Amino acid sequence: MNKNGEIIIIEDDEDDQEMLEEVFNKLNHPNKRVYFIDGEAALEYLRKPNSHPFIILSDINLPKLDGLKLKEKLQTDAELSLKCIPYLFFSTAVNQQVVIDAYSNSAQGFFIKATSIEELTDSITIIMNYWKKCAAPNNFK
Template sequence: MKKNLTILLIEDDMIEVMKLNRTISKLEYPHKIIEAKNGEEALSILFKKDRLPDIILLDLNMPKLNGIEFLSILKNDSELRYIPTIILTTSNNRKDVLECYKIGVAGYVIKPLKFGDYVELIKRVLDYWSCNELIKG
């Protein structure tokens, strides 16, 4: 049975934020998106621990605290480490991929250039996670 997800999107590019929201709307998914512009903002949301997301979609290239730095802090927290975190980025740098999996990322997907391909990618990712058993905060 598919669940409605609460998704924490950590993305500094407002066009990318709008693109994900447009995709969710186009797919007519009931998922709730919580937006954070950078890793610091995301950590302040998460450390409240009052409304933890089901999954995190994380961009790597951000100001203040990049995706890998954020991931390292997240995975060192005894409660937050279990939130599945999926990298959603334009970086196909092999070093980034390896580092993210080493830290404990649940998935690493590269944003396609074409909007139709992006919609299909997001559909697959969210369909997969909406039928997983997730730890509720």
């Protein structure tokens, strides 16, 4: 986990992207945000050797490669798993089976998409504060 790395946001809804960006700007969050509308484009980016993101915020329902399949690929790819990138889901498609599937693939969190800026700001603040304080195996030289 690279605490100064990019925040990868995989979200195909433009309104949700704009709301997330508004929240990060409101919080003056220093990490660069990189947006993808599908899992395949995100996977291609994450496989680049110079890609060392801080965290991934992903929708479940995505075109081309959905969030669950993307998380599975990250978990089973030896090089990508060594990057220790926290993977959190944000979705409106919430039912018990989807949440079980997410955690079965070692997701580090599952959040219901907030419908207001205030709720989303609260969630993003808690998430960023938590992960900034966490240690990861690749934080040690």
